[in-house]
Amino acid sequence: xxxxxxxxTVFASLLWCAAVFVFVGVNFVxxxxxxxxxxxxxxEGRLLELHxxxxxxxxxxxxxxxxxxxxxxxxxxxxxxxxxSTVSVFDARNGKILFSSLPSLSGQTVSEQWRKKCVxxxxxxxxxxxxxxxxxxxxxxxxxxxxxxxxAEYSTELNEAVxxxxxxxxxxxxxxxxxxxxxxxxxxxxxxxxxxSIFVDKKIRLISFFTIGLGTLLLLLFFNFxxxxxxxxxxxxxxxxxxxxxxxxxxxxxxxxxxxxxxxFDSMTSLETYMDQIRQKNKEILFILVTDKTGRVLYEAxxxxxxxxxxxxxxxxSLKEGCGNAAEPVNKAGVSVGWVQVGVNERFVHEKxx
Numbered sequence: 001x002x003x004x005x006x007x008x009t010v011f012a013s014l015l016w017c018a019a020v021f022v023f024v025g026v027n028f029v030x031x032x033x034x035x036x037x038x039x040x041x042x043x044e045g046r047l048l049e050l051h052x053x054x055x056x057x058x059x060x061x062x063x064x065x066x067x068x069x070x071x072x073x074x075x076x077x078x079x080x081x082x083x084x085s086t087v088s089v090f091d092a093r094n095g096k097i098l099f100s101s102l103p104s105l106s107g108q109t110v111s112e113q114w115r116k117k118c119v120x121x122x123x124x125x126x127x128x129x130x131x132x133x134x135x136x137x138x139x140x141x142x143x144x145x146x147x148x149x150x151x152a153e154y155s156t157e158l159n160e161a162v163x164x165x166x167x168x169x170x171x172x173x174x175x176x177x178x179x180x181x182x183x184x185x186x187x188x189x190x191x192x193x194x195x196x197s198i199f200v201d202k203k204i205r206l207i208s209f210f211t212i213g214l215g216t217l218l219l220l221l222f223f224n225f226x227x228x229x230x231x232x233x234x235x236x237x238x239x240x241x242x243x244x245x246x247x248x249x250x251x252x253x254x255x256x257x258x259x260x261x262x263x264x265f266d267s268m269t270s271l272e273t274y275m276d277q278i279r280q281k282n283k284e285i286l287f288i289l290v291t292d293k294t295g296r297v298l299y300e301a302x303x304x305x306x307x308x309x310x311x312x313x314x315x316x317x318s319l320k321e322g323c324g325n326a327a328e329p330v331n332k333a334g335v336s337v338g339w340v341q342v343g344v345n346e347r348f349v350h351e352k353x354x
Contacts, residue, residue, distance in 0.1 A: 009189040016181035021174055027171040027232065034349045035162050035236040041241040041282065043135055049142075049250055050077050051137045051150050054089070064091060064148045070099040072234070075150075077101065082242060085132060085153040086183045092118065110151070118149035131156050139313070165235045166182055173228040180220050187246045205248050229350045237324065237346060240284060244326035244342040246335060247278060251288065252328040252340045259332050266298050275301035286323060286343040290330070293338055307343045 050073060057067050066087070068313050074087050078101035081087075088100040088110075095109045117125040118138045127134045136151040219230050254274075260267055277290040287302030297304075307323040310316065319325055330338040346349070 005189065009185050013182045013185045015266065015310050017178045020177040020181065022094045023175045024170050024177065024228070026035070027228070028166060029237060031232040031349055032163055032166050034167070035239050037167075038236070038239045038243050039159055040126065042246050043133075043152065045126065045250065046077070046081060046246060047087075047135050047137055047150065047152050050074075050087070051139070053149060054139060058139055058147075060279065063141065063265075064089070065098055067099070072102045074099055081152075081154075083158040085155055087150070087152040088149055090149050092138070092253050098148070109126065114149070114151060115147070118151070119146055128156070133159075133184045144216050153318070162236055162239060166232060169228070169231045169235055169354065173224065173231070177221075181217070182209050184217055184220070200281075229347075233322075233346045233350070240344050240346060241324050241326050243282075244285070244324065244344045245328065246326040247282070247288075248340045248342045250276070251275065251290070255290070255330045255338075256332070259330075259337070263336050265330070265332070266292070267307050268299070272301055275299065284344050284348045286345050288343075289339075289340050289341040291341065293336055295339075298338070302343070304341075304343060307345075319343070 028168075053073055054067060054070060057069065058064070066294075070089055071323055074089070077087050078084055086100060086102045086105060087249045088097045088105060090097045090101075090110050092115065094117045095112070097105050097108050098122050099109065100106050113127070114134070114136060117127070118136050123138070125136050127136075133154045133156055134151060135154070138146050138152060139240055153291040165228070183241050224340065251274075255265070255271075258268060271290070279285045279288055284309050285302065287300065287304040289301075290299040307320055307325075308317050309320050311318070322342045322345065325341060326344070327339050327341045329336045330340060
């Protein structure tokens with residue numbers, strides 16, 4: 001009986017380790033995929049905004065080589081982007097680069113693979129090569145003909161650094177949870193074979209055996225799983241906040257152009273609809289606020305009040321745990337007139353899983 005019970009204890013320990021490995025691995029995959037998705041949608045959003053500005057000139061009848069502001073816009077795009085390598089515009093007919101944030105690339109020819117992919121209107125294509133990712137969007141003239149392509153290349157170093165942190169987090173919790181379960185199995189084995197028990201009745205001993213074991217296991221699991229999810233969220237927090245900052249910057253840039261066209265900052269129609277469309281496309285966003293320089297809310301998408309809490313003693317308002325916030329100024333003639341704030345839910349992956 002003793003050997004039989006020992007074999008079952010070993011089997012239970014191995015089964016527990018396998019279950020832990022699968023559970024942590026599945027959650028790692030989901031968080032890692034979300035981190036990549038956040039980065040990819042951030043890049044696509046910025047690239048489509050640049051594409052829109054270039055396409056406006058194309059729609060006016062300018063040919064691709066005649067885009068006067070193209071080089072300036074490409075250089076500005078490069079200054080504002082993270083983990084960025086180059087951004088270029090090439091001719092669809094011969095693949096020759098016409099404009100680039102890296103002047104030495106002008107006149108060079110892109111790969112045949114890029115030329116083949118860059119044909120569908122309003123479609124961002126994605127390609128990964130060794131240590132870089134490439135994102136491209138086709139450009140069409142006023143007649144609807146595909147005349148070129150906008151393509152941006154990014155280094156994968158930052159993305160890989162985030163992935164490595166998440167891998168370390170996953171293995172740390174695999175070992176921790178596996179060790180916890182194996183230790184508990186060992187303790188239960190010893191407890192079940194104590195020759196002298198304080199419980200004379202066998203039924204009471206069995207009930208105590210399972211109650212203590214199950215109760216201890218549930219408490220340890222709750223603590224470890226809770227800290228594991230927080231660790232994963234912390235690993236990709238920078239990616240999440242970076243995307244929020246990019247979105248805030250895009251909205252601020254749009255507001256600044258509208259103000260330059262003579263529209264009062266506090267009287268913009270359809271702005272909340274525009275902000276809500278952005279929020280609906282990006283499920284991690286809790287709210288988008290536009291405030292004046294005193295902090296008074298002028299426009300709102302989502303419910304910001306759910307993300308803030310007030311200290312009953314001091315009255316100080318702060319973000320709740322699990323919420324992040326990114327802010328970018330809105331300027332008029334170089335002077336700040338307000339702010340765009342984007343709030344994000346750092347636990348949106350956890351909530352989606354459960």
